[in-house]
Amino acid sequence: MITLTRRHMLSTLAASPLILGPAGAARAKVADVTWATWESNGKAEYTNTFEGRTGVKVRRSFLTSEDAQFAALKSGAGVDWDFLNPSLNGSSRYVKGGVLKALDLAKVPNAARMYDAFQGQDRIKGADGRTYMIPYLWGLNPxxxxxxxxxxxxxxxxxxxxxxxxxxxxxxxxxxxxxxxxxxxxxxxxxxxxxxxxxxxxxxxxxxxxxxxxxxxxxxxxxxxxxxxxxxxxxxxxxxxxxxxxxxxxxxxxxKPAAGIMGWCDCFAMPAGISDERAEIGLAFADYLLGPDYGLAVARGGNYATTTPVIRDQLTPAEQASIFVNDMGIMKDFxxxxxxxxxxxxxxxxxxxxxx
Structure with a gap:
C-alpha cells in the first residue's frame, strides 16, 4: 500500500503548467518535487532551467550520509522524497532491497550518450534485467x-x-x-x-x-x-x-594519494512507491541531469563532470582538466x-x- 503524505496530495492537486517529457508529450500537473541529494549537487542555480521549462519546483532535502539515505528508504522515513541520489558504489543494496522503481530508459534519451565507463553497469540492474539507477555525476574524493x-x-x-x-x-x-x-x-x-x-x-x-x-x-x-x-x-x-x-x-x-584515489559516481533513482505522475517528471529530470544545461552549470559552478560528454567541447582546456575530462584514462587510476x-x-x- 502506498502512503500519500499531505504534501504529496496538495502538490498533486495544485494548479501548475503541463509538464513536457523528453518526447514532448503532455504530462500530469504537479507543483513541486523533492530531490534527496548532496548540497554540492543540488544548488538552486543548477536546476533553474528545468524549473523554468517545466513549471515544477525542485525542492531539496540534503543528505547527511549514504547510509542514512538507505536506512530512511528502508524504514519509510524518506516518504517525502521523489528523487533519490544513491551512489554507484552502494547500488547493490538499493536494487536488492526493493526500494527503487524500475526506470524506462527509452524516456531518458541522454542516457544513451553516457561515457562507456558508465554504460551498461550491471550494478544498477536487478535480477529482472531492468535498470533502477542512472549514473549522472562523477569525480574524485581527494x-x-x-x-x-x-x-x-x-x-x-x-x-x-x-x-x-x-x-x-x-x-x-x-x-x-x-x-x-x-x-x-x-x-x-x-x-x-x-x-x-x-x-x-x-x-x-x-x-x-x-x-x-x-x-x-x-x-x-x-x-x-x-x-x-x-x-x-x-x-x-x-x-x-x-x-x-x-x-x-x-x-x-x-x-591524490598514491595508494588509491577514491573515485565516486552519483546516480539518479526514484523510490518504489512514487506515483506515475511524479515518475514521469522524474524521467524528464534524469534526462536534464544528463543534458547540457545541468552539465555546464555543475562543471563551472562545482567543478564536477556529468556522465555524458555533451558539454565537453564548450569547456576550455583548463576547465576540462579541472573536472578530469581532458583525459578519460584517469578513470583507470581511480x-x-x-x-x-x-x-x-x-x-x-x-x-x-x-x-x-
Missing part, C-alpha cells in the same frame, strides 16, 4: 589540506599522524573510512573492499586509535569548509569543495569503492568506532 600548514603533500598516513592531533577530519561514511584504514595498514587496493574478518577487526582498531586525533567526523561539506577557513581543520579526507571555495583566499592543496557483501559488518564496526 585529501584536501591547508598548504600553509603542511610542508609536504599529505597521504592517507597523514590522517593517522599524532603530529596533527585536533586538526584532522574524516567523512562519516563507513565504506570509505574503513577502506582508508585498510590502505593505511598496507592492504592491497584490489582487496581493500573485500577485507577478511580479521582484517576488518584490525581496521577497526586502527580507526579507534585515530579517533582522538580527529577534530570531527564531517557530514556537511559546508561545515567542513568553514573549519578549513578558520584553521580548525588543516587536513581531511574530503570532497573537493573546500579546495575550490578557499583556494583564491588562502593556500590550499588537493592531494579506486572505485564497492560495498562488500558483508557491509552490515562494516557498518557495525564503524558505529563501534564512533561510540568508542
Amino acid at each position: 585529501i584536501v589540506y591547508r598548504a600553509d600548514r603542511h610542508e609536504k603533500e599529505p597521504d592517507y598516513g597523514t590522517l593517522f599522524d599524532p603530529k596533527y592531533k585536533g586538526q584532522l577530519a574524516m567523512r562519516d561514511y563507513a565504506l570509505e573510512a574503513i577502506a582508508i584504514a585498510g590502505l593505511h595498514m598496507g592492504i592491497d587496493r584490489a582487496k581493500v573492499f573485500t577485507m577478511s574478518g580479521p582484517e576488518l577487526a584490525e581496521a577497526k582498531k586502527v580507526l579507534v586509535a585515530q579517533k582522538p586525533l580527529l577534530r570531527t567526523y564531517w557530514q556537511s561539506i559546508g561545515d567542513l569548509t568553514n573549519l578549513f577557513a578558520t584553521g580548525e581543520v588543516t587536513c581531511a579526507f574530503s570532497w573537493r569543495v573546500p579546495y575550490d571555495v578557499l583556494k583564491d583566499t588562502m593556500k590550499m592543496g588537493m592531494a 579506486l572505485w569503492p564497492v560495498a562488500p557483501p558483508n557491509y552490515a559488518d562494516w557498518l557495525k564496526a564503524w558505529n563501534e568506532v564512533k561510540a568508542s
Whole structure:
C-alpha cells in the first residue's frame, strides 16, 4: 500500500503548467518535487532551467550520509522524497532491497550518450534485467589540506599522524573510512573492499586509535569548509569543495594519494512507491541531469563532470582538466569503492568506532 503524505496530495492537486517529457508529450500537473541529494549537487542555480521549462519546483532535502539515505528508504522515513541520489558504489543494496522503481530508459534519451565507463553497469540492474539507477555525476574524493600548514603533500598516513592531533577530519561514511584504514595498514587496493574478518577487526582498531586525533567526523561539506577557513581543520579526507571555495583566499592543496584515489559516481533513482505522475517528471529530470544545461552549470559552478560528454567541447582546456575530462584514462587510476557483501559488518564496526 502506498502512503500519500499531505504534501504529496496538495502538490498533486495544485494548479501548475503541463509538464513536457523528453518526447514532448503532455504530462500530469504537479507543483513541486523533492530531490534527496548532496548540497554540492543540488544548488538552486543548477536546476533553474528545468524549473523554468517545466513549471515544477525542485525542492531539496540534503543528505547527511549514504547510509542514512538507505536506512530512511528502508524504514519509510524518506516518504517525502521523489528523487533519490544513491551512489554507484552502494547500488547493490538499493536494487536488492526493493526500494527503487524500475526506470524506462527509452524516456531518458541522454542516457544513451553516457561515457562507456558508465554504460551498461550491471550494478544498477536487478535480477529482472531492468535498470533502477542512472549514473549522472562523477569525480574524485581527494585529501584536501591547508598548504600553509603542511610542508609536504599529505597521504592517507597523514590522517593517522599524532603530529596533527585536533586538526584532522574524516567523512562519516563507513565504506570509505574503513577502506582508508585498510590502505593505511598496507592492504592491497584490489582487496581493500573485500577485507577478511580479521582484517576488518584490525581496521577497526586502527580507526579507534585515530579517533582522538580527529577534530570531527564531517557530514556537511559546508561545515567542513568553514573549519578549513578558520584553521580548525588543516587536513581531511574530503570532497573537493573546500579546495575550490578557499583556494583564491588562502593556500590550499588537493592531494591524490598514491595508494588509491577514491573515485565516486552519483546516480539518479526514484523510490518504489512514487506515483506515475511524479515518475514521469522524474524521467524528464534524469534526462536534464544528463543534458547540457545541468552539465555546464555543475562543471563551472562545482567543478564536477556529468556522465555524458555533451558539454565537453564548450569547456576550455583548463576547465576540462579541472573536472578530469581532458583525459578519460584517469578513470583507470581511480579506486572505485564497492560495498562488500558483508557491509552490515562494516557498518557495525564503524558505529563501534564512533561510540568508542
